Each structure stands twice: as structure tokens, then as C-alpha cells.
Amino acid sequence: MLSFIWSLIVGGILGWLASLIVGKDVPGGIIGNIIAGIIGAWIGSSLLGSFGPVIGGFAIIPALIGAIILIFIISLIIKGTSKAT
Numbered sequence: 001m002l003s004f005i006w007s008l009i010v011g012g013i014l015g016w017l018a019s020l021i022v023g024k025d026v027p028g029g030i031i032g033n034i035i036a037g038i039i040g041a042w043i044g045s046s047l048l049g050s051f052g053p054v055i056g057g058f059a060i061i062p063a064l065i066g067a068i069i070l071i072f073i074i075s076l077i078i079k080g081t082s083k084a085t
Contacts, residue, residue, distance in 0.1 A: 010056030014063050015071075017067075037067050043066035045063065049062065
């Protein structure tokens with residue numbers, strides 16, 4: 001149970017940092033940050049492997065890069081959808 005809570009905290013921090021780096025807000029606020037951090041960690045580890053410091057079960061560097069990629073893609077989709085309407 002404690003590792004699950006750690007995962008949520010680290011996922012939220014990673015999502016928040018990635019949104020600061022990209023300069024776009026994640027839809028959904030805190031929950032969006034957590035989801036972006038966790039999915040971003042999966043994307044980053046799939047693309048880059050697992051290296052660097054591990055906190056809460058996430059390799060921080062690939063997880064942050066994956067979250068940045070995810071938030072960038074989400075911002076492009078939202079931008080494209082808002083122009084279409």
C-alpha cells in the first residue's frame with residue numbers, strides 16, 4: 001500500500017515538472033499530473049529503458065522525458081481540437 005502511495009506522489013511530481021518544462025497545463029489538475037506522470041514513466045521506460053535514480057518505482061530521467069512527450073502530444077491534440085471548432 002505504501003509503494004502505491006509513493007507511486008502516486010512521484011507520478012504527480014513528474015507530471016507537474018513535465019508540465020512546467022513544456023509550459024502547458026495538464027487537463028485534470030492534480031489527477032491529470034498523476035496520470036501524466038505514470039503514463040509518461042511507462043512511455044519513457046519503453047523508449048529509453050531504465051536508468052538513473054529510481055524513486056517510487058520510477059526511473060526518474062526516462063519517466064520525466066516520457067511525461068514531457070505525453071504532455072506535448074496532449075497539448076497538440078487539444079490545440080488541434082480547439083481550432084477545429
